[in-house]
Amino acid sequence: MSTTETRGEYLENGTGSGLEPDDRARLDLVRSALADPITWAQPPDRVGDEIRSATVIEQPARSRRQIWAAAAVLVLIAGVVGVIQFTAEESTRPSVVATISMAGTELASGATGTAGLVPTPNGWAIDFEVSGLPPAAAGTYYQAWVDNGVDSVSVGSFHMRGDRPTSIGLWSGVDLHDYRTLNVTLESEGEGHQSGPLVMTGTTPEFD
Amino acid sequence: MRFSKGDPDAAASLYEEYGGAVFTVALSILNDRELAADATQQTFVKAWKSARTYDPDRPFPPWIYAIARRASIDIWRTERSRERSTSSDDVDVAETPPGIEHAWQRFEVRTALNDLSEEEREVIRLTHYDGYTHSQAAEVLGVSIGTIKSRSHRAHRRLAELLAHLLDQ
Numbered sequence: 001m002s003t004t005e006t007r008g009e010y011l012e013n014g015t016g017s018g019l020e021p022d023d024r025a026r027l028d029l030v031r032s033a034l035a036d037p038i039t040w041a042q043p044p045d046r047v048g049d050e051i052r053s054a055t056v057i058e059q060p061a062r063s064r065r066q067i068w069a070a071a072a073v074l075v076l077i078a079g080v081v082g083v084i085q086f087t088a089e090e091s092t093r094p095s096v097v098a099t100i101s102m103a104g105t106e107l108a109s110g111a112t113g114t115a116g117l118v119p120t121p122n123g124w125a126i127d128f129e130v131s132g133l134p135p136a137a138a139g140t141y142y143q144a145w146v147d148n149g150v151d152s153v154s155v156g157s158f159h160m161r162g163d164r165p166t167s168i169g170l171w172s173g174v175d176l177h178d179y180r181t182l183n184v185t186l187e188s189e190g191e192g193h194q195s196g197p198l199v200m201t202g203t204t205p206e207f208d
Numbered sequence: 209m210r211f212s213k214g215d216p217d218a219a220a221s222l223y224e225e226y227g228g229a230v231f232t233v234a235l236s237i238l239n240d241r242e243l244a245a246d247a248t249q250q251t252f253v254k255a256w257k258s259a260r261t262y263d264p265d266r267p268f269p270p271w272i273y274a275i276a277r278r279a280s281i282d283i284w285r286t287e288r289s290r291e292r293s294t295s296s297d298d299v300d301v302a303e304t305p306p307g308i309e310h311a312w313q314r315f316e317v318r319t320a321l322n323d324l325s326e327e328e329r330e331v332i333r334l335t336h337y338d339g340y341t342h343s344q345a346a347e348v349l350g351v352s353i354g355t356i357k358s359r360s361h362r363a364h365r366r367l368a369e370l371l372a373h374l375l376d377q
Contacts, residue, residue, distance in 0.1 A: 007375060026375050030313070030371060030374075031336065034317065038235045039317055040333060041231060042231070043231040043248050047223075047248050050249045051220065051253060054253045055252075136258075137258050188254060198278070
């Protein structure tokens with residue numbers, strides 16, 4: 001009798017010879033799931049309607065690309081001005097005091113990166129170098145957070161819609177000696193709290 | 209894949225296929241139908257909005273499961289914080305919902321059940337969930353006991369095949 005046949009028999013009757021104890025234990029869990037109302041539960045009808053409404057309503061936003069393009073130009077101009085100022089400050093800025101190795105979670109397993117922590121008089125600059133993180137879809141964005149085990153503080157957002165490894169400037173107003181974890185989540189526009197799935201994470205090594 | 213291009217009809221048809229399995233995950237974690245319904249809705253809307261981050265070369269179920277699990281945990285923590293805001297207990301951010309341990313396994317079982325034919329699924333439901341004997345199931349379905357036995361044998365063998373990756377771990 002094949003393994004599938006034996007397992008099928010055990011699933012059906014709760015009996016069967018030639019099975020290892022571990023195999024029986026896993027089959028018992030499946031049998032238990034088959035008898036559990038949660039396994040057979042159907043979502044209320046409203047859920048399908050809400051999903052259809054939410055996805056259809058979002059569609060026109062995609063046709064407003066020209067508005068977004070204009071906004072992007074303004075952001076770009078602001079960014080260029082910022083880069084010029086930042087570059088001027090760069091020569092006097094302290095150097096990296098610690099580097100975090102960042103790794104993708106199961107949602108972005110190809111993503112890797114490093115985050116250099118730089119103390120400045122105005123806060124902590126975080127030089128985040130990342131590759132392999134897919135572009136955030138329209139209507140979504142990545143958000144970076146530092147976490148102290150109790151509280152998470154946003155240190156910036158980005159979308160990765162370029163096509164090459166990226167250097168991203170993040171800023172923290174809280175002391176990174178205390179906030180030792182850097183997380184990146186995928187967020188949806190219009191949901192102003194940390195609710196999205198975790199896509200990258202890293203922990204700060206010990207440093208002075 | 210139409211879904212990865214943001215097609216709303218594709219989101220609806222994926223809900224048709226995986227809505228039950230996602231609801232099972234959410235209900236396992238939240239143990240509340242209305243909250244689980246909210247988590248299911250959020251899962252598919254978030255998945256649809258994040259569709260371009262999905263790699264079509266990878267299997268879809270683990271991707272949607274991860275989003276469902278995250279959405280459910282977020283709702284569970286929000287509810288937990290709300291409950292504790294009226295008490296002096298501290299909120300432990302590392303705390304996880306009690307039902308999360310078997311959520312993946314239930315998701316896999318539910319997905320495998322969806323892959324069975326209607327007849328196969330029905331006989332499994334009658335014998336395991338409703339607790340009917342073969343002769344009672346035969347009476348309910350209006351078929352001979354021989355038909356029920358062969359259908360049940362085939363259904364369980366196929367279920368074992370579909371869950372082989374879970375059972376081989």
